[in-house]
Amino acid sequence: MAVTARWCIALLLLLTACDGGSEDEPYIEFTGGGFIVNYRVADAYYGFIAHQKRKIPSGTRLIASFEDPAGGEPWVVEQTARWGQLDYSFRSPPLTGIRADRDYWVELRLVDPATRTVLATYRKAFQSSVDQTVVPDKPLTVGPGYKRNPALGSPSDD
Numbered sequence: 001m002a003v004t005a006r007w008c009i010a011l012l013l014l015l016t017a018c019d020g021g022s023e024d025e026p027y028i029e030f031t032g033g034g035f036i037v038n039y040r041v042a043d044a045y046y047g048f049i050a051h052q053k054r055k056i057p058s059g060t061r062l063i064a065s066f067e068d069p070a071g072g073e074p075w076v077v078e079q080t081a082r083w084g085q086l087d088y089s090f091r092s093p094p095l096t097g098i099r100a101d102r103d104y105w106v107e108l109r110l111v112d113p114a115t116r117t118v119l120a121t122y123r124k125a126f127q128s129s130v131d132q133t134v135v136p137d138k139p140l141t142v143g144p145g146y147k148r149n150p151a152l153g154s155p156s157d158d
Contacts, residue, residue, distance in 0.1 A: 005108045007043035009150055019079065026053050026120065027052065027053060028052055028120075028122060030048050030050060030051075030111050030122070032048060032049040033134060034046060034126050034127075035128035035129075035130075036126075037128070037134060038098075038141065039135060039136060039140065040139065040140050041141065042124075043135070043139075044094065044096075044098055044132070045092045045094055045095055046091075046095070046126050047092060048124065048126070049090075050090075050122075051086060051087050051109060054085045056110060057081065057115075058081055059080060059118075060112060060113065061081075061110070061111040061113055062085075062090075062108060062111075063110075064090055064107070065106065065107045065108075066075070067104045067106070068095070068097075069099065069104060069132075070097035077091065077092070081110075097132055098128050098130075100130055101127055102126075102128075103126070103127060104125065104126050105123060105126075106123065106124050107122070108121070109121050138152060140152065
């Protein structure tokens with residue numbers, strides 16, 4: 001009998017801890033992110049992880065806008081909130097025009113799918129420690145084994 005009571009108390013505490021958070025708490029927090037520059041494949045992008053702090057209604061649209069370092073319109077990436085998912089990963093498409101030590105802004109909006117009202121908006125700045133000059137025009141390597149890109153010629157041609 002005492003074991004059953006302990007299990008009931010433990011279950012009640014667990015359910016209380018998973019109640020979705022208070023109304024004053026933000027829906028998400030940025031828990032990671034930044035620039036990734038892979039010079040081997042001539043690719044640079046930035047992204048972030050949004051961690052759920054309180055329950056996001058299932059079906060909510062999470063819309064991330066990434067500032068374009070080349071000066072164009074912001075890049076927009078969208079996901080839909082799913083029950084039980086706690087982390088959402090967002091990433092820009094490949095970028096050009098990156099400058100070191102400059103703030104590039106990301107805005108994340110949570111939008112109700114039925115009413116299209118914005119539930120919350122979050123902004124965060126990210127900086128790259130390197131600029132576009134470290135990204136080659138062509139990939140240095142190709143394929144899963146990182147073989148030298150044949151378009152670059154043989155090493156003796158250098």
